Amino acid sequence: MKIYAARQPVFDSTGKLFGYEFLYRDSDRNEFNMEIDGSMATCLLLSNMLSEFGLENLTGGVYAFVNLTQELLRNEYISIMDPKHFIIEILEDINDDSNLESTLAAFREKGYVFAMDDYTGEDNKDRLISVSDILKVDFRLTDKKVQTAIAQKYKDSKILLAEKIETEEEQKWAVDNGYSLLQGYYYSKPVLLSKEKTEIALTTYMRLLKEFSKPDTDFTKLAEIIMMDVNLSYKFLMRVNTLQYGGKYRVKTVKQSLVRMGLIEVRRWTLAILLSDVFGKKDNETAKRALIRGVFAEKLVSLMKRGDLQEEAYLVGMFSTIDITVRDNLESLLKQIKVSDESREALFYRSGILGEVLNFVEDYETGRWDKLNEFMRKNKLKQSKISYVYFEAVKYAEIMFEEYGRGGIGDYGSFMQNKSPLIEMLNKQRSREMKEGEADKGVQG
Numbered sequence: 220m221k222i223y224a225a226r227q228p229v230f231d232s233t234g235k236l237f238g239y240e241f242l243y244r245d246s247d248r249n250e251f252n253m254e255i256d257g258s259m260a261t262c263l264l265l266s267n268m269l270s271e272f273g274l275e276n277l278t279g280g281v282y283a284f285v286n287l288t289q290e291l292l293r294n295e296y297i298s299i300m301d302p303k304h305f306i307i308e309i310l311e312d313i314n315d316d317s318n319l320e321s322t323l324a325a326f327r328e329k330g331y332v333f334a335m336d337d338y339t340g341e342d343n344k345d346r347l348i349s350v351s352d353i354l355k356v357d358f359r360l361t362d363k364k365v366q367t368a369i370a371q372k373y374k375d376s377k378i379l380l381a382e383k384i385e386t387e388e389e390q391k392w393a394v395d396n397g398y399s400l401l402q403g404y405y406y407s408k409p410v411l412l413s414k415e416k417t418e419i420a421l422t423t424y425m426r427l428l429k430e431f432s433k434p435d436t437d438f439t440k441l442a443e444i445i446m447m448d449v450n451l452s453y454k455f456l457m458r459v460n461t462l463q464y465g466g467k468y469r470v471k472t473v474k475q476s477l478v479r480m481g482l483i484e485v486r487r488w489t490l491a492i493l494l495s496d497v498f499g500k501k502d503n504e505t506a507k508r509a510l511i512r513g514v515f516a517e518k519l520v521s522l523m524k525r526g527d528l529q530e531e532a533y534l535v536g537m538f539s540t541i542d543i544t545v546r547d548n549l550e551s552l553l554k555q556i557k558v559s560d561e562s563r564e565a566l567f568y569r570s571g572i573l574g575e576v577l578n579f580v581e582d583y584e585t586g587r588w589d590k591l592n593e594f595m596r597k598n599k600l601k602q603s604k605i606s607y608v609y610f611e612a613v614k615y616a617e618i619m620f621e622e623y624g625r626g627g628i629g630d631y632g633s634f635m636q637n638k639s640p641l642i643e644m645l646n647k648q649r650s651r652e653m654k655e656g657e658a659d660k661g662v663q664g
Contacts, residue, residue: 221414223267225241231401243255243261256602259606262296272414277412286310289310292313299610306353309323310336311336311339319347327352333353336355338356339360340368352378353377356381370398378400380399381402427441430444507616510615513537517533519532519608522600522605523576531562561573582594583609
């Protein structure tokens with residue numbers, strides 16, 4: 220099974236690669252499937268970028284431009300995107316209102332960068348423009364008169380990006396008239412990327428899984444098992460001493476870390492990190508995908524009012540990524556951790572409620588929209604809710620697999636300490652904003 224994405228390069232005025240705009244694709248036709256909802260497409264694109272392709276592999280360290288729908292912007296999906304790597308595009312059809320402006324302004328203070336997409340000079344986008352750092356001016360839908368007017372109005376307050384550049388003449392004209400970034404067919408059409416979904420090898424870490432399957436799981440016993448592996452002990456201590464789990468004092472023992480995290484969270488994190496260890500650092504994204512599946516399946520059964528199946532759905536989702544060709548080993552594993560017959564039937568034969576949920580999870584990942592709609596109608600599920608819980612699953616996996624010792628998203632000041640072409644542009648642009656704001660206050664006074 221293949222997954223797809225497309226990317227189109229963005230260059231600065233000197234011809235240096237600045238970033239890529241990423242676009243959702245679900246086949247080798249390299250075109251957007253108009254049958255898919257925009258929010259769902261973005262959720263799937265981001266998931267594939269983060270958990271399948273790997274962001275660094277896609278960008279090589281430059282910025283990733285990704286557009287978000289109004290629904291995603293309002294529901295603060297932005298938080299899953301690291302502002303050091305992503306530039307968020309505001310689609311041209313998004314309504315201009317004060318509530319959305321406030322939401323985006325708050326994220327902007329944390330270092331997020333927004334780009335107004337397909338701008339043509341209209342006057343009804345003032346609020347969204349105020350929170351945008353970049354204006355992407357559509358050179359196919361505007362003439363030189365409009366392009367010049369936009370440049371004169373915003374060249375001192377916004378970073379101007381000329382998009383849909385198709386000729387060398389247009390490229391030179393844009394640079395000469397104050398456009399700092401450029402994108403279009405003159406440089407490259409969107410390039411289709413694809414990869415086979417990777418399969419997860421069978422883990423041999425049985426003792427912890429067996430201990431977790433007991434009804435009276437003992438923290439002391441778990442601690443003893445973990446302490447036998449120095450690397451695993453270190454990872455537990457590093458994990459629990461993050462802001463996510465709070466606490467005034469640093470945890471110094473494995474047992475303390477188990478108590479602070481709680482049994483359910485320990486069990487989940489153990490499954491995730493052990494899978495990661497088995498695959499090695501280079502295949503961390505594969506283990507992350509298993510965790511996304513598990514959490515997504517768990518949240519789905521909750522939406523279906525089947526909270527009694529949450530734990531089993533989580534396990535089924537996690538283990539469904541294991542290659543079915545290792546069936547004998549998988550059978551042995553499931554017996555040792557005492558997986559229910561219902562879970563086993565779901566994994567091997569896709570039967571029962573859990574089997575239906577697992578089919579839905581896989582269909583969602585691969586964009587089989589006819590089957591998705593049928594399942595949602597049958598279970599009276601709203602597409603917006605599905606998109607939301609899927610994104611929550613991706614975000615949860617990102618947190619679980621974040622680099623050890625790395626802090627949370629910093630404020631704008633700390634973000635600006637880094638050196639990059641974008642940051643230099645933003646420093647100049649936002650400095651001008653502050654001066655203009657102070658000048659306005661002086662006039663009002």
